[in-house]
Amino acid sequence: MNKINVKTPIVEIDGDEMTRVMWQMVKEQLLLPYLNMNLVYYDLQLKKRDETGDKITLEAAEAIKKYGVGVKCATITPNKDRMKEYNLKQEWNSPNGTIRAALDGTVFRAPILVSNVLPAVRSWKRPIHIGRHAYGDVYKNCEYRVPEAGKAELVFTNSASRELWRGTIQDFKGPGIIQGIHNTDKSIASFAKACFTYAYDQKINLWFGAKDTISKTYDAQFKKIFEQEYEANWKAKFKEAELEYFFTLIDDAIARIMKTEGGLLWACKNYDGDVMSDMLGSAYGSLAMMTSVLVSPEGYYEFEASHGTVQKHYYKYLKGEKTSSNSMALIFAWTGCLRKRGELDKTPEVVEFAKKLEEAALETVESGIMTGDLMLVATPSSKNKQASTEEFIAEVGKALQKKLK
Numbered sequence: 031m032n033k034i035n036v037k038t039p040i041v042e043i044d045g046d047e048m049t050r051v052m053w054q055m056v057k058e059q060l061l062l063p064y065l066n067m068n069l070v071y072y073d074l075q076l077k078k079r080d081e082t083g084d085k086i087t088l089e090a091a092e093a094i095k096k097y098g099v100g101v102k103c104a105t106i107t108p109n110k111d112r113m114k115e116y117n118l119k120q121e122w123n124s125p126n127g128t129i130r131a132a133l134d135g136t137v138f139r140a141p142i143l144v145s146n147v148l149p150a151v152r153s154w155k156r157p158i159h160i161g162r163h164a165y166g167d168v169y170k171n172c173e174y175r176v177p178e179a180g181k182a183e184l185v186f187t188n189s190a191s192r193e194l195w196r197g198t199i200q201d202f203k204g205p206g207i208i209q210g211i212h213n214t215d216k217s218i219a220s221f222a223k224a225c226f227t228y229a230y231d232q233k234i235n236l237w238f239g240a241k242d243t244i245s246k247t248y249d250a251q252f253k254k255i256f257e258q259e260y261e262a263n264w265k266a267k268f269k270e271a272e273l274e275y276f277f278t279l280i281d282d283a284i285a286r287i288m289k290t291e292g293g294l295l296w297a298c299k300n301y302d303g304d305v306m307s308d309m310l311g312s313a314y315g316s317l318a319m320m321t322s323v324l325v326s327p328e329g330y331y332e333f334e335a336s337h338g339t340v341q342k343h344y345y346k347y348l349k350g351e352k353t354s355s356n357s358m359a360l361i362f363a364w365t366g367c368l369r370k371r372g373e374l375d376k377t378p379e380v381v382e383f384a385k386k387l388e389e390a391a392l393e394t395v396e397s398g399i400m401t402g403d404l405m406l407v408a409t410p411s412s413k414n415k416q417a418s419t420e421e422f423i424a425e426v427g428k429a430l431q432k433k434l435k
């Protein structure tokens with residue numbers, strides 16, 4: 031078989047621990063034998079970020095801006111333990127946070143559905159997609175441990191050095207904590223636009239939840255900007271396509287999500303999206319059964335797995351013990367990236383390859399060959415067989431080969 035040419039270079043961002051191990055296997059067994067790709071490679075394993083003073087993360091983000099489409103492996107966000115473990119110069123920021131801040135944009139996540147893993151929520155029949163605003167709020171905060179009694183204030187001084195506003199946060203009688211967060215109209219507007227565009231493309235309803243009854247200025251601004259975007263650009267289109275835009279309070283949204291059939295895009299503020307996407311992932315079966323893509327307002331795309339580096343499995347792997355880590359989300363990060371690249375390059379054969387690889391992966395799980403995380407939640411069957419990390423990828427490889435004949 032002739033290899034398929036991928037026209038434009040792809041930005042490949044490598045990562046850490048068990049996902050790094052799986053990344054290599056997926057590439058070697060499922061991609062490189064079939065594709066001629068020009069990969070622009072950035073190694074974001076923690077050691078490399080430390081060595082380069084985290085410059086490499088910014089370079090990777092710049093490369094995505096240059097080439098348009100990238101794919102990223104999971105990476106360690108260091109904490110105190112990791113500082114010691116890797117002997118780091120500094121507790122570097124989350125690479126995802128850095129890349130998201132550089133590209134702005136919205137992270138869209140959707141469950142990977144298979145017939146033999148039923149969602150934990152019985153009413154869900156179709157996927158619930160999440161659109162997570164990827165800028166600001168608590169992820170770009172300024173916080174302080176208040177050591178003693180005193181007054182905390184919020185002050186805004188304009189660029190001409192004139193104080194426009196001052197408000198009391200709290201008159202502390204003793205120690206406590208304070209935090210300042212922000213967002214910008216520009217970023218919220220691009221978040222809204224990205225969500226309406228995604229829902230319209232996918233032909234699904236759009237829901238947005240915030241807490242504007244309590245946060246009458248901050249959350250209310252999100253609600254207002256979404257409404258403006260809807261009225262100005264989508265109302266007629268949505269009506270014609272029989273789609274609905276629905277705003278409700280975040281707690282009401284959560285209560286309703288539990289009762290819906292699914293088949294909608296749920297737009298979430300940054301923190302809500304962080305927390306709720308893990309809830310959805312696990313309710314649909316496993317954190318590894320979720321696709322994730324960062325879409326920037328300029329039309330750049332970064333595909334990734336939404337789960338972490340699966341640290342506990344990696345330590346077992348290092349000891350030479352058998353592991354059963356699920357590579358589905360990593361495989362789908364690559365297929366999402368290849369499909370988008372193929373669409374932009376107008377190379378249908380690349381899109382077709384991505385589709386076949388996804389089918390091969392789904393059919394492998396549906397045939398009963400699955401990793402440990404899915405064994406726990408799959409519909410019991412005598413065909414179910416737990417595969418190791420390596421065996422699962424090899425089985426997907428066999429299924430793919432049959433499809434490509």
Ligand code: NAP
Pocket residue numbers: 103104105106107108126317318334335336337338339340341342343354355356357401403
């Ligand atoms: P995690 O890597 O997502 O793993 C949490 C648990 O979920 C695992 O211990 C495992 O459960 C299960 N799991 C996740 N992915 C799995 C897979 N592919 N196959 C099978 N089981 C899977 O989260 P974490 O342990 O909290 O974080 C580890 C590191 O990842 C941290 O350093 C964190 O900073 C980083 N992280 C990176 C990203 C990213 O780059 N996108 C996102 C989140 C976290 P069992 O142990 O029960 O099998």
Ligand code: MG
Pocket residue numbers: 304305308
């Ligand atoms: Mg999270």
